[in-house]
Amino acid sequence: MRIDEEGAFVGLVGGSPTRTQPHARKNSPSAPLDSRDARFVTELVFGVTRWRRRLDWLISQLRPTGGALDPQLLQILRLGIFELLELRKPDWAINSHVDLAKELVRPEAARLVNGVLRNLTRMRTANAIPKPKLEPGFSQSQRADVFGIAASHPSWLVERWMQRFGEAETLKLLASNNRRPVYSLRVNTMKVDIGVLEQELQEGGVDVERSPYLPEEYLRVNSGLQEVLGQGLLKDGLCQVQDESAGMVVSLLDPQPGEHVLDACAAPGGKALFAAARMLGKGQLVANDANARRLRGLPGTAARQGLPAGFLTVGSADLREQSGQRHVPFDRVLLDAPCSGLGVLAKRADLRWRRQPADIQSNALLQDELLDAAAQLVRPGGLLVYSTCSIEPEENDLRVDAFLSRHPDFTAEPAPPGLLPDSVLDDNGFMATFPHVHGIDGAFGARLRRRQ
Known part of the structure; x- marks a missing residue:
């Protein structure tokens, strides 16, 4: 409910699969969840969030009547259907959801939960689970609706990808986003x-x-x-x-020992730490982010990873506010820009429900502003790498094209031979990864060289 109603990040509610601290039982004097229970809670939160649209469609097919549901009752039904269908729980698992409805909602709600879930198990036994159907003559938008329900993605995004990739490739991408992330x-x-x-x-x-x-x-x-x-x-x-796509962005930057390097939008700091390792802790690395809180733990992590004192400087400035100020220019600048995150939907199950088409356009405006600001910090002959975790051209190639039209003192250059595998490079020599093609997060990276 916190994800739906408060906009909470799914990892904060269910616990990220990469977290090391125990999950506490809120409002309970008992001990924190053990690791097995914690993994189960995480699987439930991620799974129900990922499959939300399909679950809600199934509820609409299984309920005897329509109308709005109490939010807590809706969540109980989602959980029950997810456990029965995706986790293949036995029929007796229904009892826990019936009891939950009695406790959290009202006795009549328990009867609804029992009826819907019993109906589902009968259909499961008969191999007759409802599925959205494609009808002859459906328009592309109608086909996108069907695929969006079946694969639990918003229709606008499915149709967008169908127009770009075609139907078959889009279905592979949707399936990839729904797999357990690697x-x-x-x-x-x-x-x-x-x-x-x-x-x-x-x-x-x-x-x-x-x-x-x-x-x-x-x-x-x-x-x-x-x-x-x-x-x-x-x-x-x-x-x-750290995902391999993030590592390849740092490889694209190719920072060298002794250089002066800036990670301009560094939070939470993973790329900066990899750049530091590539630099062997020699030179100077500045990790900056407009949100100081998100870099708070970076110095301690850097020390644990063996980086020497004085090598890493942490800053907290909005890059755009530095425009026109005098700075010592950097040999290399990484701008891992804020973006839609549509390349990481397997790991961020909630993002598919948060994004709207207008977000991509508004991101593009911010990305242009950040690129213009970052360009001023690159020395003549130096390198600016622009990257995102998006697979949308408006946030990637088109931003590079627009930047080059505004900055004739920069030129795009392909990744040097051997720096990255050819399989992750597009025709321009830019890095472009896709979940259904490369088995990792979708991401983009481009090298922009400032002329001497």
Whole structure:
């Protein structure tokens, strides 16, 4: 309910799969949830959020009458259907939801919950679960509605992708967004050899493999992430949870030891820490973000990862407010700009329900302003890397085109040979990853060189 009514981030409600602290039972004197229960709660929150549209459509098909439902009753029905259909819970699991409706709503609500869920289990047994149907002659918008219900995405987004990718490719993308996300570890090679850590994790029962994109620095965790977190490897500074697409953005930046580097929108700091490792802790790295609170823990993490004192400076300025001020120019600037986040819907299940078409346009205005501000901080001959975790051209290629039209002193350059795998580069040499193609978060990155 906090996600629906208060706009809470799904990870704050259910607990991010990457969190290390225990989940407390709010308003209860009892001990925090154990790790097994915590994982189950997280799965419920993420799953119900991800499948919300399909669950609500099923409720509309299974209810004897229409009309608005009490918010708590709606959540109980969503939970019950999710557990029965997606988690394949046995029929007796219905009882807990009936009891929940009695306690949180009213006795009559319990009868509704029992009727809807019993109806569902009968359909499950008969292999007759309702499905939205495509009818001959449906328009693209109507087909988008059907696919949006079946794959639990907003129709506007489905139709947008159908126009861009075609129907078959869109269905693959929708399916990818609904899979359990894959998490990766960026190994801190300043403190541990990746081969040694890989072997230790495998011997401890964690299913890991080398990243196909960054095999010398990243391990992909197929199962056992909670075991990794429980071993304290993050607290010891040996690794951090970070998607490979984020790592490839830093590879695109290619920071070198001894350089003066700026991560302009750095929160929460993962890319800055990887850049620091690439720099071997030599030179100067500035991690800036307009939200100082989101960088509060970065200095401590940097120290645990073995970075020398004085190497990292943390700033909290709105980049746009620095326009016109005198600065020591940077050799390299990373602008990982605020964006729609439509490339990370597998990990951020709530984002699909928060975004609207107008958000993409408003983001573009902000991204242009930030690019203009960042450009002033790059020395002649230096490099500006623009990146997002979006797969939308209005936030990616089109922003680069608009920037170059305003800044003739910059030119786009393709990624140098060997810097990134060819499979993640588009025809312009820009980095472009897609969840259904590359099996990682969708992201974009472009190198913009300032002329001498």
